[in-house]
Amino acid sequence: MKSLTATVAAIALAGMATATTAVAADGKGVYNQACIACHGNGVAGSPKVGDKEAWADRVTKDMDTLYKHAIEGFQGEDGVMPAKGGYTNLSDDEVRAAVDYMVQESQ
Ligand code: HEC
Secondary structure, three states: OHHHHHHHHHHHHHHHHHHHHHHHHOHHHHHHHHHHHHHOOOHHHOOOOOOHHHHHOOOOOOHHHHHHHHHHOEEOOOOEEOHHHHOOOOOHHHHHHHHHHHHHHOO
């Protein structure tokens, strides 16, 4: 019985470690979950991912500003960027990874 408990605990720990690593690195996954609804098509005035022109003056801001606007929300000239895209359960790191992915795809 003792070894079964230990095995179950080890599997649970391994699963947790894997999940954390995958989420931290997966900007594309976060984007597909939380950002694509607007940024996939330029809905509500959002800069469409892949549209270099729409991103041209945004990528000249430093990344910290873009992260801040994505995490805390941002009212710009084109519309309202909700904090974390409305997915307040996302960690700041997940949102940063999604911003990295979006900028990378739009330059
Ligand atoms: C409800 C629609 C909506 C969702 C969902 C959304 N955005 Fe936005 N986002 C906007 C709009 C609109 C703007 C443009 C605001 C402006 O410049 O007027 C914007 C702008 C941005 C910008 C540029 C900010 C700047 O300073 O120019 C970034 C970066 C960004 N969004 C990241 C994200 C990320 C990351 C997600 C997902 C976690 C996300 N957005 C989800 C609507 C959305």
